Amino acid sequence: MESPQSGRREPVFNAPTIVVVLIACLVIVHTVRQLLDYGDDGLVIMYMAFIPARLTEIGAGLPGGVLAGYTSTFTHALLHADWLHLMLNSAWLLAFGALIARRCGPLGFLGLFAASSIAGAVFFFLVNANQMVPLVGASGGVSGLMGAAFRVIFSANAFGGLQTMREHPLAIPRMPLQVALFDRSTMLGVGLWLAVNLIFGLGLGDIIQSGEIAWEAHVGGFLFGFLLFRWFDKGPGYKEMRMER
Secondary structure (H helix, E strand, C coil): CCCCCCCCCCCCCCCCCCHHHHHHHHHHHHHHHCCCCHHHHHHHHHHEEECHHHHHHHCCCCCCCHHHHHHHHHHHCCCCHHHHHHHHHHHHHHHHHHHHHHHHHHHHHHHHHHHHHHHHHHHHHHHCCCCCCCEECCHHHHHHHHHHHHHHHCCCHCCCCCHHHHHHHCCCCCHHHHHCCCCCHHHHHHHHHHHHHHHHHHHHHHHCCCCCCCCHHHHHHHHHHHEEEEEEECCCCCHHHHHHH
16 A cells, blocks of 8 residues: 555645536536526426425426436436536535545546435435425535545544645545544534534524525435445545554
């Protein structure tokens, strides 16, 4: 295994190609939507946005039917409400996606993003089963990447610090779930993150933002990434790190 002191150092803001490609795809989708008239864009939303009621009898007659109900658990992540929404998600995608892409590789990164997006939609459905409100945005997928990153960021404190994590992400072991669940710093970070999202869920976020935030998708995606990161990560765990040492 390459030591933290050897090898070429990666620039902090040199995002992996797959992260840039994903952001470019999101920008292209939103740009194309701006060229559509109101009616056509409405059809795009009806087919691609996740509408919880579509999976119940209430929304059975919506365009796309039940099939769109299932495909939209992911396709909603490709749509955004406006440019600000897209820019915010892209910024968070750069911040946390780079670390995960370097650890998981392109396919693992996309797999985790897609699975977290679906998990966010599922949690959104569980809370809003009969609602017709459409869910759009990559927030669930981004939250999943963030949850996964927590398993590395808090582990970095004992294995070379954040600088080593940025320059040699595979030199930091993934914190085992059984350790993370009892680690004070990790649980404090998770608790604060969940608290912020629950505050928005209670409507208090209207003080700083007029639009609604799909906190359910955030929570669902985050928990998926945090709990199941091991199945996507190519980096070492604590056990592998001890064996190499």
